Every structure is written in C-alpha cells, then in structure tokens.
Amino acid sequence: MLQYFLGKNIDLPARVASGQFISHREYMQFYDRCCLSKSINDESLNIKFLDVNDKQLRNIIVANQKGMAKVSSETLQGRVRRLRKFLLWLFDQFHEVHDVDEKTNKKFNGIIHKIKLDEDALGKNGTQQVGDPEESVIPDDVFVKFLEMLIPSSPNNPFKASKVRNYLIVNLLVQGGIRRGALAKLKVSDFLFWGSYDQISIYRSGNDPTDPRAEKPDQKTKAHFATVDPNLMKKVEFYIDNIRAVFPRAQFHDFVFVSENDSKGTAGQPLSLKAINAIFQKLSRALGFHVHPHLLRHKWNEIFDKKGELLGVNPALLEDCRKYAMGWSHNSNQSDNYNEKRIALKAREISKAHQHRVDQKK
DSSP: OHHHHHHTTOOHHHHHHHTOOOOHHHHHHHHHHHTBOTTOOGGGGSOOSOOOOOHHHHHHHHHHHHHHHBOOHHHHHHHHHHHHHHHHHHHHHHOOGGGSOHHHHHHHHHHHHHHHHHHHHHHHHOOOOOOOTTOOSSOHHHHHHHHHHHSTTOTTOOOSSOHHHHHHHHHHHHHHOOOHHHHHTOBGGGEEOSTTSOEEEEOOOOSOTTOOOSSOOOOOSOOEEEEOOHHHHHHHHHHHHHTGGGOGGGGGOOBSOBOOOOTTSOTTSBOOHHHHHHHHHHHHHHHTSOOOHHHHHHHHHHHHHHHHHHTTOOHHHHHHHHHHHHTOOTTOOTHHHHHHHHHHHHHHHHHHHHHHHHHHHO
16 A cells, blocks of 8 residues: 555655545545556556557457456455555544544545445455356365475475475464464464374464564464364474474474574574465465465365265254354354355256256156
8 A cells, every 4th residue: 555655656644644635536546456466567457569459459458457467355445444544543643633624624534434435345245256166276186286295205395494394384274274373373282192182272362472473473263173183293293302392492482383494593483474474485386376374274164065065964063163163253154255165066056956857847
C-alpha cells in the first residue's frame, strides 16, 4: 500500500495532515491495482514483441493477462482494509476529533465509508471464480514428487545442509495440517513421546517470554492435539537427541527447530518464520510449482475428505472431526471452504445418476 502511493507521488501522511486526503478517483485507481498480483506491474500487462493490429484481439489478450494476474477476494479485502486502517490511524495522529471542521470531517468520513463498503462487499461475495471440484490444490503427481524430493537421501533434494530438519518441518505440516506459526513455536515438551506415540500438543501461548525471536510465532486457533505417524515422531526424537543437541545455544530454550547456519551467529536459536518461508521458496523453485505452508493445510483437508469417505464416516461427524483437527470452534464456518468441493463432487455424482435414469427411460 505504501509502495503504491509512493510510486504515484502521493504522500498519505501529508495529505491527511492537510485535510486533503485522497480523491475518489485516486482510491479507485488504488483498488484496481489491489486486484492484481504484487509481482505484476503495469509494463508486464503491455503487449510486447507482438505486432497486433486488430484492436479487438489486443484487448482480449490484455484482458486475459489481467484475469490471470488477479488475486483472491480475501487478499483484495486485506489490502483495502489496510488502507482504511492506516488512514484512520493517521487521522488520529494529526487531528483532534472536536477540533476538525465539519467539512473536513465529512470529507474524511466519506472516503472511509466508501472503503468500508467495498471491504464488506468483498467479505460477503467471496471469490467470483468457480473452481473445478476435481482439481487439487497440489496435483497428486506433483505432491508425490514433492514428498520424494524431501527425503534427505534423495538425489533431487535441493538442500546442501539441514536436510533432516527441513524434511521434518514439511512432513509435520503435511501430516498434522497445522499452521506455520504453530510449527515454529513447537517445543520439545509438546511432543508426546509415550502412549500412542502419535500426538502433538497445539495451543496458543501469546507473548512467550522464553522466545527470543523478534517476530514471535503463535497458534491462531484453539488448542487441540495434532496426530502424526509414529515413525515421524521417532524421526523428530532422533533430530532432538542427535542433531539439535549439537548446538550449544539450543540448551537455553525448548523450541524444537533451530537455525543450523552460524553465519550470523544464530546457530541453535529458534528457527524464524522467514527461514521457514525460505525453505518453501527453495523447494518451489526445485519443484517448478509454488508450494507454501498454508497450501499444505488445504492439501491435508483434501486427503482428510478422501480418507473419511473411504472409512464411511458420517458427514456431520467428519466435519466435527475436521473442526477439531484444524483447531476451529464448533460454531466456525471455516469448514465450508473445504466442504464446497466435496459437495460439488457429490452433486455431480447424483446428477449423473439421475441423468442415467432419465436416459434409460427414454
């Protein structure tokens, strides 16, 4: 948001301080830019290296480029919300509510009201695209290649170091369906290395005083136990006892995953969220497919649906189990996002069966 207005030579703090704010036209231009991927710039939307004389064809090509570059409604809503909150914060810094003249106050409330209407509409409408219910967030062949690549002994493993740690990080996300923040804050004591030997405690910890990281990770949803394969638990235990233990700084905290690179004197310190992102960036480049931690959470839900159906689990019970495993409250409607695909497939099966019956009668 700041980069956009800086590029347009619009000084938002100065505008708000002067009572000029931003015009409706300037806001709409910002809104249009927010619809596009951050990596897309205006130049990339121009037709290059092609001598296209037909204006209609040129317009179709440009429209298609913009369509492919569009972000989700949730991303768009977040960008619009950021502008509104920043304008409100600036207004509080520069103006006392009682000292603002009626004209300035009305002008400011007008732009804020417009932004809020767009923000609320995006929340209600959701995405305007209709996805293929049979399309996976990560195609199965790509997913198999991805998991094979992670094996420390694989010739396709893109990492020169920290192969065991990176293998465990990704597989805990794959099997547990947990968030990146929950993974980064996992402590040795959170792994239940006894009993069924397959449980990990996931919970909120707020501002943990034992966490030395500037950007402290946390669990967003309610406390629950994540279930993983006992073999993976054994590998985590091996990492704790034989790899993590090598780093002296790791003795001063309980966080499982630590930095193994001492170029900045951080070896043994809890692994940062940026370092986890870097792991996925390197994997994505090697795979030729963009994979990020939250995408694995979506993949977990796809696999969960298939396993639940194979086991013949009642749909209502399946959703209760999903809500528990994801850490959602019983009243949460988050599961609706994952249910739509399964419902669409069922609707297709029923429609085909009905059509077959009609055709037989004909």
